[in-house]
Amino acid sequence: MSREVTVxxxxxxxxxxxxxxxxxxxxxxxxxxxxLLSLVTAAVVIVAITKQNPxxxxxxxxxxxxxxxxxxxVTIRETVVLLCIAIGLTPAFxxxxxxxxxxxxxxxxxxxxxxxMIYAGDALPNWLLLIVIFIAxxxxxxxxxxxxxxxxxxxxxxxxxxxxxxxxxxMQVVTFCIVFWENPAGxxxxxxxxxxxxxxxxxxxxxxxxxxxxxxxxxxxxxxYIYMKYSKHGYEISVVGESQNTAxxxxxxxxxxxxxxxxxxxxxxxxxxxxxxxGASHTISTSTAGxxxxxxxxxxxxxxxxxxxxxxxxxxxxxxxQGSIQIAxxxxxxxxxxxxITGILLFFLxxxxxxxxxxxxxxxxxxx
Amino acid sequence: xxxxxxxxxxxxxSVSMLAGCGSDDAAGTAADGGAVGxxxxxxxxxxxxxxxxxxxxxxxxxxxxxxxSSAHMAGIDEMMETLGLSEDQVxxxxxxxxxxxxxxxxVDLAEQGCDIIFGNxxxxxxxxxxxxxxxxxxxxxxATGYQASxxxxxxxxxxxxxxxxxxxxxxxxxxxxxxxxxxxxxxTEDEAKMGYVGAFPYAEVISGFTSFYLGxxxxxxxxTMEVQYTNSWADMAGEAEVASKLIDDGCVLISQHADxxxxxxxxxxxxxxxxxxxxxxxxxxxxxxxxxxxxxxxxYYTYAVECVMNGEAIVTDxxxxxxxxxxxxxxxxxxxxxxxxxxxxxxxxxxxxxxxxHVFDTSTFTVNGSSLEDLIAQGGDYEKYSxxxxxxxxxxxxxASAPAFDLIIDGITSVTE
Numbered sequence: 015m016s017r018e019v020t021v022x023x024x025x026x027x028x029x030x031x032x033x034x035x036x037x038x039x040x041x042x043x044x045x046x047x048x049x050l051l052s053l054v055t056a057a058v059v060i061v062a063i064t065k066q067n068p069x070x071x072x073x074x075x076x077x078x079x080x081x082x083x084x085x086x087x088v089t090i091r092e093t094v095v096l097l098c099i100a101i102g103l104t105p106a107f108x109x110x111x112x113x114x115x116x117x118x119x120x121x122x123x124x125x126x127x128x129x130x131m132i133y134a135g136d137a138l139p140n141w142l143l144l145i146v147i148f149i150a151x152x153x154x155x156x157x158x159x160x161x162x163x164x165x166x167x168x169x170x171x172x173x174x175x176x177x178x179x180x181x182x183x184x185m186q187v188v189t190f191c192i193v194f195w196e197n198p199a200g201x202x203x204x205x206x207x208x209x210x211x212x213x214x215x216x217x218x219x220x221x222x223x224x225x226x227x228x229x230x231x232x233x234x235x236x237x238x239y240i241y242m243k244y245s246k247h248g249y250e251i252s253v254v255g256e257s258q259n260t261a262x263x264x265x266x267x268x269x270x271x272x273x274x275x276x277x278x279x280x281x282x283x284x285x286x287x288x289x290x291x292x293g294a295s296h297t298i299s300t301s302t303a304g305x306x307x308x309x310x311x312x313x314x315x316x317x318x319x320x321x322x323x324x325x326x327x328x329x330x331x332x333x334x335x336q337g338s339i340q341i342a343x344x345x346x347x348x349x350x351x352x353x354x355i356t357g358i359l360l361f362f363l364x365x366x367x368x369x370x371x372x373x374x375x376x377x378x379x380x381x382x
Numbered sequence: 383x384x385x386x387x388x389x390x391x392x393x394x395x396s397v398s399m400l401a402g403c404g405s406d407d408a409a410g411t412a413a414d415g416g417a418v419g420x421x422x423x424x425x426x427x428x429x430x431x432x433x434x435x436x437x438x439x440x441x442x443x444x445x446x447x448x449x450x451s452s453a454h455m456a457g458i459d460e461m462m463e464t465l466g467l468s469e470d471q472v473x474x475x476x477x478x479x480x481x482x483x484x485x486x487x488x489v490d491l492a493e494q495g496c497d498i499i500f501g502n503x504x505x506x507x508x509x510x511x512x513x514x515x516x517x518x519x520x521x522x523x524x525a526t527g528y529q530a531s532x533x534x535x536x537x538x539x540x541x542x543x544x545x546x547x548x549x550x551x552x553x554x555x556x557x558x559x560x561x562x563x564x565x566x567x568x569x570t571e572d573e574a575k576m577g578y579v580g581a582f583p584y585a586e587v588i589s590g591f592t593s594f595y596l597g598x599x600x601x602x603x604x605x606t607m608e609v610q611y612t613n614s615w616a617d618m619a620g621e622a623e624v625a626s627k628l629i630d631d632g633c634v635l636i637s638q639h640a641d642x643x644x645x646x647x648x649x650x651x652x653x654x655x656x657x658x659x660x661x662x663x664x665x666x667x668x669x670x671x672x673x674x675x676x677x678x679x680x681x682y683y684t685y686a687v688e689c690v691m692n693g694e695a696i697v698t699d700x701x702x703x704x705x706x707x708x709x710x711x712x713x714x715x716x717x718x719x720x721x722x723x724x725x726x727x728x729x730x731x732x733x734x735x736x737x738x739x740h741v742f743d744t745s746t747f748t749v750n751g752s753s754l755e756d757l758i759a760q761g762g763d764y765e766k767y768s769x770x771x772x773x774x775x776x777x778x779x780x781x782a783s784a785p786a787f788d789l790i791i792d793g794i795t796s797v798t799e
Contacts, residue, residue, distance in 0.1 A: 082493055088486050198528075200584030202613060203480060206508035295482040297508075302481070343475055 030372045041370050048366035052359045059354065064347060071341050078340020079333045089329075089336045091224045094231040095289050096328040099310035101231070101238050102282030104319050105275045106159075107311075108242065110255045111166065113276065115177025116283045116307030118184030119158045121300070123151035123287025125188050128298035131207045131214035131291070132195060143214050147288055155284015156277045158184060163276030167269035181307070185300045192299065206296045216293040227293045234282065239321040251275055283307070316363060334359060430693035431497055433465060438472045438687055439491030441484060443503035445476040448616055449660035450641045454502045454525070457679025464684045465691070480505025488513035492520050498690045500683070501525065503615075504586070514538040521696055523686055525679075526586060528784040531698045539696050541686070542783040543677045544703025546593035547734050550741045552657045552675040552711050553597020554730050555723055556635050559655050559672055560602045562720035569634050571604040577628025578609040579621050579638040579645045583796065587611075589778060589785035590639045593741045594657070594675070595794055600746070601726070608633060609796040616641040622648040629654050646671050655718055662712040672719055674712040681708045701783040704734045742776035747791040754789075 057068035064071075080086040099116050106113035130147050138146065162176035195204045208214055219225030242248040250271050253261045261268050286306075291298055309331065317323035338352030440458060444451035455474070462472060473494060475487045484506045491499050492513065498521040501510050507527035514522040514535050523539045524530065530540040560574045576598060580587045595607045608631060612620040621644030625636050629652050637657040638645040646667035649656035656667060658674035682700055689696045702708040714723055733739035744754045754771055757764040770777050770786065778787050790796050 082490075084486075084489060084493060198584055200582050200587075201504060202582050203505035205505070206512060209508060209512065297481055299481065301479060304479075343473070 027377050029375050029377075031375050033371060033373050036370055044366050044369050045363065048362040049359070052362035055362070056355045056358045059358065064345060064351070066345050071345065074341040074344045075334065075337030077337070078344075079337040081340075085336065087222075087224055089332055091227055091294055092332045092336065093325075093329045094224075094227050095286060095294070096306055096310055096313060096332055097324055098231045098234060098286040098289055099283055099306055100313035100317070100324045100328060101234055101321055102155075102279050102286060103310055103314045104238060104279075104321065104324075105242065105248075105251055106279035107314055108255050108319050109251045109272065109275050111163070111272060111276060111279075112174040113159065113162075113177050113279055114174060114308065114311065115158065115162065115180045115280075116286075116310055117303040117305070118177070118181035118307075119155040119280045119283035120287040120290065120303040120307055121181075121184040121188050122154040122158045123284030124291040124298050124302045125184075125191050125287070126150040126154035126284070127214070127288040127291040128195065128204070128207060129191070131296075135208045135211070135213035140213060140215075140217065144216070144292070147214055147292055148285065151288035151292075152281040152285045155287060156281040158284065159276040159278075159280015160273065163273045166276075167272045188298060188300050188302070195298070204297050204299065207298075208296065214292055215296060224293065227289055230289070234285075235321045235325065238282075242319070242321075247271075247274070312360065312364070316367075331356070431691055433467065433691055434471075436467065436471060436498075436687065436691055437494070437496045438467065439488075439494070439496035439499040440472070440474050441478050441487050441491070441499070441501040441503075441506060442474065442476045443478065443480070443506070444616065444641070448641055449643075450615070451476070451502060453660050453677055454500075454679050457681075457683045458500075460678075460680030461683035461687055464680070465687055467687075478503075478506075480509075482509065484509035485512050488522070489516065492517045496520065498523065498687060500686075511535065511538055521686070521690055523696065526784055528782050528786075531782065536695075539686070539698055539700065540783045541682050541700040542779060542785070543679070543682070543708040544701055544779055545675065545677050545709055546589055546741050546778055546785065546787075547703040548675040548677070548709040548711050549590050549593040550597035550600075551727055551730055551734070552637070552673055553594040553599075554601055554726060555672050555711070555714065555719060556594070556637065556655075556657050557598035557601035557605060558720040558723050558726060559718070560598065560605055560635060563634065564602075573632065573634060574602055574605045575631075575633050576605060576607040576635045576637065577625065577631065577633030578607055579624045579628070579636065579640055580609050580611045580796075581615050581640045582613060583611055585788040586785045587639045588790065588796075589787035590675075591637070591794065592747075592787060592789075592791055593778075594637055595791070596741060596743075596746055597730075599793065600730075605793070607794045609794060611797070612640055614640070618642040618644040621645045625649060625656075626652070643667075658712070664715050668715075668717070670718060671715050673714050676710055676712050678708050678710055681706050699781075699783040701779040704731060740775035742778050742787060744771060744774055744776060747793075749789050749791055751792065 053072070060066055060068045060071050078085065079089050099120065103113055103116055127147050127150070130143065130150055134143060134146065158180055162171070162173050162180060165171040165176060166173045192202060192204060196202055197205050216226040219229065242251065250261070250266050253264060253266060254268055254271050258268050261271070287302070290302055295302065313324050313328045313331065316327045334356050335352070338355050341347065342352045440454070442451040442454060446452050446455060458472060461467070473491060473496065475491070478484050478487050480503060484501065488499055488501065488510055500523045502525045504526045507524050507529055510522050510524045511529060511533045514533070514537050518535070518537055521537050521539065523541055526542055527540045530538045556576060563569050564571055564574060576595070578591045578594070580591060591607070591609055595605070598605050608628060610624045610628060612624055614620055617640070621638065621640050621642055625645040625648040628636060629648070635655050636645055636649050638659050641660065643663060643666045646656050646658055646663040649670045650667035653670060655670050655672055656663070657672050660676055661674060663671035663674055681702060685700070686696050711727070714727070730739065749757060754767065754776065758768045758771060769781060776787060779785055
């Protein structure tokens, strides 16, 4: 495209050129500028709509996200959930398998967790129950990832639609389960499961309520980083993602890689369901995933599939969410106001990727 | 190029996904920073708290745009005015979902030094109990719940109003309208069939539509009713759809126990009279809304906060009705109601207040052809109702504040399966 522009007789004032490389520092510099610009834009919107002092509003965001010990831990808890899902999506997306079914995989994992908490809560000691829950939730998510993978590998079905549709199937499965679990009958609410003995709940680690959540996701993050970067499987995933023909030529069994990778992706997303149900909410509903399966796609893409960058991005998004709910309450704004701010931030952050991939060249000499 | 394109496509896709889901995942903790740094309320229940020191927290399922929560907000405003509380003494958290977000919100309010914390949605209950166990010195009050007394926590309370009374009165308004339609020849006596848009098939809703039906039948003996559920408390499109379906099924009057204006909008379109819930529906249905059964939460909020101020214990289950002004119907819509409605309503309201009229009078209804007393005498599944029935009526909301009447009486068809 850029070549066509250059052959044109009159050179335009500005033209886009693909960057060959960009230094890491420069890329993060552009992102930083985007964040600052988005904060300024959001401030203008805040002043225009609410007539509030934007500095106070931003302080409110910080206060809401990390203002107290407990708020900080809620932010961390939500961050690791989002991170876990993004980690789960990474292998699939790296393979160019558009898994937008994380919502469903989370719900299935969550449903398996809730089922075990309800039916096996009294039968097993808590440590064993938790291990069973880990395995079962991952298995449930795995099945939900495996189904579209098999169809993709065997019949080349469109995985985007397939995984998306499976989200709704998962929702119906959860709705169906709630019929048996709801308390009282007909109310459509399950309430806290196992409140009395905290059966199937993550126990506090070193006195920290959400310590186990952090440890488990940290292990996963490092594990996936190593898996993607240093293992043969990880290499196969990248090759299949770049070109399936190349992969075939290199003797890689593409079908097997697709199925294996989606099983892994689904399993981690299913495990995220257990992280939510066992580790935080102790209940199940159709909104258990709460859109996080989609938000995690943004986390994964913005991080360029680097698991460590994902920590930053997911922490940033959750920080803004937690903080902006606070300002909604503090300044008496509707919660939609917080969505607007988050939306502005995302717009700039995603938009700035353009400037990382392209550079703008200004016409130097008018008479050239 | 292809790679970039696919990246952009995927991003565009994910952004549009996020747009649809943003409000849900933004659900975490809402809080008020104005109070950070102040000491948490350490007053034990029983010690009076001065009016200028008291801090009140409220967790709402919705916001001012949703009828049910806005009714609660009006109650809080009334309490503030009566007791002279200022705005910064009340911390409100809106659109809190029924999951751990409710617990997060409750403990955050506790940490901000609230002396009393209210929650207005049924699904909040277990999370409030969890928070109440952690903060025994703070009072937690949960609307529409039923577990306060069984929780064994002295600081956990349930509250509701005898909304079946206002539903009964609104039923009378509906029955009179049906009578007028029969007298006009618009419908025959046998065609007097009402439709009811319910949220979920459990006691709170069943008790509500039964009282509405009994109110209508007290003036229009031939009336029948069909109930259908939306399985959501607030689903504008779903409620409109169910209302239309009921109208197609031959219902000539619609009422609702769901929180949006969906059903009245559908009724306005089809020219079918309707009875709303919570708020006056004449704004969306000026030519079809008769009135709405409504709750005034002000008396409870005033009572509970006053208890904390005076160092008195709050009752575990609070339920008051017409006498205390906790229930009412919204102003009658003169353009739609039948002649003589105002007089009849005044008469019924008077009888309710004097205690002469009981909504669940067992002589006025049967279940599968038998009276409730006979069924209890037979034992089996019906034995559990024996504690509620005495002196010829079912004592709704007396053993616990939450409604408990969950029988489908004759004349009502309820589609659950």
